[in-house]
Each structure stands twice: as structure tokens, then as C-alpha cells.
Amino acid sequence: MMYIGIDGGGTKTKMVSYDENGYIFKEINLPTVHISSQTKQQCIDILKAGIRQLDPSAVSKVGIGLAGYGNNIELRKQIESICLEAFEPRTYILESDARIAMEGALDGEDGIVIIAGTGSIALALKDNIVTRCGGWGSQLGDEGSAYWIAKKMLNIFCQEVDGRLEKTKLYELIKKECYLQDDYDIISFINKLDHNRTKIAALAYINGIAAKKGDTYALEIYRESAYEMSKVIKRLAKDFDLPVKVSYIGGVFQNARQYILPYLQSYLGNQYEIISPIHTPEYGAYKLIKKLK
Template structure:
């Protein structure tokens, strides 16, 4: 039997074809199908084309974890419709991207997983009960996310322009990486960016931090403290300290700055056991064994 595991986050959609034993056979990285940022027809087309490339014979069972599939019934219904139109005759199960993340990172066991990518959220799994913390979106929260880091970074840049803060290497890097002729061009530059695009510039903070920029390093410390707060809130759900893991681009690109802060107070922090798309594969496999 073949399975397709799909991790549909806010920035990209990753699809992996697995065999019965969980071995990766093929994989694709496609544009995001986030229900709030991608037109419905385009999301259907991206998902349909992706599964057809991986499984032209229509034999695979699909497990999909898609951003936006949460508490709001309207969004859940829309995502389910998109999946039905895209997958058609293929059997599938759809969950949130955070659900497959915790399934993969903890290999199906109880514990806590924090996700810091374009947005941020933490999820606790205990006795098959899921509890979330954060995940309020960029307008209300997403503290510690790539978007949050980028906004903090650009705000610091503006303060450096004003003279409220002295100019550092961060100022020079933003001028270069954003191709600005004069620093006030940042206003026009930002007005043409959406949430995902803004988040994509968080890498500049990493460049500055690696060069010892104090503001960039402090932004990462603030991000780590926000992420730690999500975890500590969910720890109240557990009588003993559970296994805690993490995934997302912030950890991939800034682990040297984020993890030491978390490790100061969290002794059970581990690297993720499996990827989110593997978690989606495991959910698809559970679908097959249902009576």
C-alpha cells in the first residue's frame, strides 16, 4: 500500500509518497494552499497536480495536515471541500498542520510540540486530547514566529533611521537585502508585501545575529521567551513533565539562539523524531485500519 503525507503550512506545501513501511519514495515542494491566502481554485489545482505527480495510478491513501483546519467551522468546511475536489476518488483524512506536526515529532506519543514557522502555535497531546496555546494569527499574536521576528527587525530598522537607536550592521543588511536606495524606501517596500513575504525576510535577522548585532540577538531572545511561554502554559495540562519537541523554520534557521533559552528551564526538550509529513502518513495509515 502507498500513502501520501501532506504538510500544508503557511509558506509551502510539502508532499511525500511513502510505502507501507514509512520509507520515502518521492517528494514535492509546492506553493502554499493556506485557505486564507490562496484562492480556492488554485489550492485545488496545487493539491490535485501534486498527488497526481506522486501517484498517477490513484492507489495511495492521503493524509493531509493543512493550515487553517482548526476551530472555525466555516474554514473547516472550505478546506474539506478543497480536499474532496482535489483528491476525488482517493481516500483521505484531513487534519490541521499542527496535528500532524505533533504526530510526527513525538511519534504518536503524548507531549508538547511548539511550531514556529510563518506563524506560531504550541500543541499538547494527552490521552488523545489536544490542547492548543497561541496560534492567533499575525494580527493578534503569532509571537516568536518568522513574521513576528521580521516585524520586530523592521521596526528596529525604523528606529535606527530616526536615531532612536544607533545604526548597526542590521541597518546595512536591510538596506542591501531589500535593495533600498534610501532608507525611507522601506515604507513603499513594506506596503507591497503580504504576511508570508514579510516572514520570508526574517533570515536577515539571522545574518545580523551571526555578525554579533545586539538588536538582532535580542530579537531572537525575545522570540525564545515567547515560545517558552507557550510551552510553560501547556505544561499545566500535565501532572509530570512530558516530552517536548519543536519544528518550523525559526528553529531551522535560528536554533543556536532559540534553543539555549528554552533549555534553561525545559529539561525534556528533544529534536523532532519525525517530520510533519511523516505524521500525516501515520494518520493516513490509521485511516486504512479503521473498521
């Protein structure tokens, strides 16, 4: 039997084909299929194209986790409709991107996973029951996410332009990386991004460059990010007997793990064991579809 694991996050969609033993045959990266960033037909077309590349014979079972597949009934129905059109006649299982990330990171064991990519959410698995905290979206929450980091960073830039804060390396880097001739070009720059959360989140890498140069404000943003993460983790940990395992996943950790994890550990204390993710989200999707009889 062949399987395909799909991680559909807010920035990109990763697809991996596996055999019965978890051996990887092929993996591809495609644009995001987040319903807030693409039309329904675009989502269907992207998923179909990827599946055809990995499984032209239509014999694989598919496990997929998609950003946005949460508690909102209307969004769930839209996403379910997209997957139905994209995957028929294959057997497939649909979960949130957070759920497959947790399955992969903890290898199916009890614990908590904090996910910080374009958005952010924390999930806990205990006795086969999944609970969540956070994940309210860019307008209402997603604290600690790449979008949140980028917005904080840009706000500091504006304060530095005003003179409310002293200009630092972060100011210089934003002007350079955003190709700003004038300080106030930042307004038209953001407008050209059409306030797209994925494009704005992609700017968070600038904060990482500034942090490497020892920029005080950039480091403070990472400290605040870790603090926000610690709050959702502690909330979920109330259902556990301490100590509890905590893992992490997402672009924020890929780019700033060396800054955020020490802050996070200090906020959580020694009753929390922070471990590197055991497997990838797409492997978690593979595991979930494999369990389906």
C-alpha cells in the same frame, strides 16, 4: 498499500509518497495552499497537480495537514471543500498542519510541540487528547513566528533610521537585502509586498544573518521569541506531570535553532526535556492516515 503525507504550511506545501513500511518513494515541494494566500481554485489546482505527480493511478491513501484548519468554522468548511474536490475518490484524512507536526515530532507519544514557521502555535498530546495554545494568526498573535520576527526586525530598522536606536549591522543588512537606495524606501518596499504575511515572514532570514554577526538587537529578538514560546509551553504543561518532553518544528528553528533553543531551555528550566523532532510533519500525516482503518 501506498500512502501520501502532505504538510501544507503557510509558506509551502510538501508532499511525500510512502509504502507500507514508511519507505519514501518521492517527495515534491509546491506553493502554499493556505486559504489566506491563494484562491480556492488555486489551492485545489496545486493539490491536484501534486497528487497526480505522486500517484497517477489514484491508489494511495492521503494524510494531509493544512495551516488554517483550526477552530474557525467558516475556514474549516472552506478547507474541507478544497480537499474534497482535490482528493476524490481517494481515501484521505484531514488535520491541521500543527497536528501532523506533533504526530511526527513526538512519534505519537505524549508531550508538547512548539511550531514556529510563518505563524506559530503550541500543541500538547496527552492520553490521546490534543490541546492547543496560541495560533491566533498574524493580526492577533503568532508570537515568536517568522512573521513576528520580521515585523520586530523592521520596526527596529525604522527606529534606527529615526535615531531612536543606534544603527547596527541589522540596519546595514536590511538596506542591502531589501535593495534600499534610501532609508525611507522601506515603505514602498513593504507596500510592494502588499503586506503579504508569507512574503514578510520570508524576510526573517535577515535577522539570522545579523545574529551571526553578533548584532545585539537581532539576538534580543530571538530571546523575546524564545520567551513567548516558553509561555505557551508552560501553559500546556499544567496538564502534565513534570518532567515533560518538548519538541519543536518550523522554519524559525531551521534558521535560528542555535540561538532560540538555549534561551528557551533557560526559560523552561530542567523540568522540561527539549528533544529534536523524531520525524517530519509529512511523516506524521502518513502515520495518521495509516492508522485509519
